[in-house]
Amino acid sequence: MALPVEVLLGIYLGLLTGIVPAFVAGSLGFLVRYFTGVTLPGFGVVVLALSIASVQGGLLGLVEPTIAQSPRLLVAVLVVLMLALYAHNQGDKLGAELPRRLSLTSIRQRTLSADVVELVGNVGQVTVRPTGEIHDMEGYPPLSPDLRRSLKNGSWRLPADLPLSELESRLEERLRTDHDLADVTVTIDERARATITAAPPSGGLSKRIPDGRRAVSIATLVPTGLARGDEVSIRAGERTVAGTVLGARTEIDDEHAAAADEPSAGDETAVPDGGDSAVDAAPAPKPNAASAGGVGRVTVAVARRDVKALLETETPRLVVRSRGTSREFEAFALVRRAGHAIRRFTVGPSADADVRAAADVTVLAARRQGSETGGRRSGWVFAPGIERSLEPGDEVFVAGPEAATDEFVEAVAR
Structure with a gap:
């Protein structure tokens, strides 16, 4: 053959x-x-x-x-x-x-693909971008074209060492803050692509006014850098009124916004047969952006009894009050000065209860996850409100001597 x-x-x-x-x-x-x-x-x-x-x-x-x-x-x-x-x-x-230890908790805590993680120094970060169209949320009015375009063209940098569920929660909170959305739902896949379903702002000004207060707009000289949330004092004649800034707009801010909407002289803009410009309109400035300063108008939330005095004053003067030093940073500095360290970690499935009890560390806060919460993390519980012992899946902040804290994290964390 x-x-x-x-x-x-x-x-x-x-x-x-x-x-x-x-x-x-x-x-x-x-x-x-x-x-x-x-x-x-x-x-x-x-x-x-x-x-x-x-x-x-x-x-x-x-x-x-x-x-x-x-x-x-x-x-x-x-x-x-x-x-x-x-x-x-x-x-x-x-x-x-294949991972040696598989559990329902680890399966739920999906993480990002290593291909999309960027190292900035020794810290991993990821840039999340939308994929597909921005969906309207059922039961709410549709998004405006400018807001939809701003969300679709946006990108957000987040820590890469978090599970996808935590990344989704952080991005949702950021979108609510940046765009005043009434509601938003975000789903992120392993490639850092976000599917966004959002509802437009509703009652933008009224929902920012605390109970028992009123919003008043005054024409005055606006300090440079004034932004929403700043605490101010308004001198109205013989009285001084305390208020919270809800918004500020000056002539310089209007000029900047107009310049951003106009294309430069050297740009060639193609207009299709339909008559729509091929250049998208510039996104509106963020409502909480700092003011450029100058003559303008400021909207403040004040007590009811102070409304009449402000409206009757022809030339009110505005003074920004200091909030002082951030107490959070002072607390961390004191802990470090005492030779202690603060660590954040997730309790592993094979953590030894005896090691947790004998460790020379203090549990500052815990974020529960278990069957009673349907597999979702509940809110933070701070000491001394922590009643039960730590369990696998709990997210924890601990403090103690640096060596003991590192040893404890290695023995308990996954």
């Missing part, structure tokens, strides 16, 4: 008899690597594959004894060995990459 035919028959017999040896080699390679961390030697795989294939090859030899003297036997053996070694390599790779 011609040599090409013998080679084809050898490949056919090798594929036919190599399925079972390849399956066994791949399974053993996976099990040995997964449970012991050791790679099964290639020589052992060869011996095992030939032993299994010889049983099937022996049956074929009984049916057709001429196979043993033909070149097709050598080709078949080579095919069997290649299949077995390939299956063993894939099984060994799967055993090395």
Whole structure:
């Protein structure tokens, strides 16, 4: 018989008899690597594959004894060995990459793909961008074209070491703050692509006025950098009225907004047959952006009894009150000065309760996750309000001596 035919028959017999040896080699390679961390030697795989294939090859030899003297036997053996070694390599790779500890909590806590993580110094960050269209939320009016365009063209940098559920919560909070959305839902996949469903702002000014207060607009000289939320004092004649800034607008702010809407003289703008400009309108400035200063109008929330005095004053003067030093940073500085450290981590599934009880650390706050919350994290609980002991899946802040804290985190965190 011609040599090409013998080679084809050898490949056919090798594929036919190599399925079972390849399956066994791949399974053993996976099990040995997964449970012991050791790679099964290639020589052992060869011996095992030939032993299994010889049983099937022996049956074929009984049916057709001429196979043993033909070149097709050598080709078949080579095919069997290649299949077995390939299956063993894939099984060994799967055993090395598959996590050793699987739980429902770890499955829920999906993380980002390593390809989208950017290292900034020693900190990993990720840029989240929308994918597809921005969806309208059922039960709310549709989004305006400018707001929809601003969301679709936006991008947001977030920490990359958080699970996707936490990234979704942070992005939702940021979108509510930046765009005053009435409601928003975000879904982020492993490639940092966000699917956004949003509702437009409703009652933008009225919902920012605290109970028992009124909003009053006054014409005055606006300090540079004034923004929503600043605490101010307004001198109205002999009285001084305390208020909170709800919004500020000056002539310089209007000029900046007009300049952003106009294309530069050197730009060539193509207009299609429909008459719509090919250049999108510039997004409106954020409502909480700092003012450029100058003559303008400021809207403040004041007590009811002070409304009449402000409206009757022709030239009110506005003074911004200092909020003082951030107490949070002062607290952290004092902790560091005392030689202590603060760590944030998630309790692992194999954490030892005895280690947690004996550690020389203090639990500052805990964020629960368990069956009673439907698998979702509840709000932060601060000491001494923490009643039950820590459980797997809890997100915790602890403080203590730096060495003891690091040792505790290594023993308890996952």
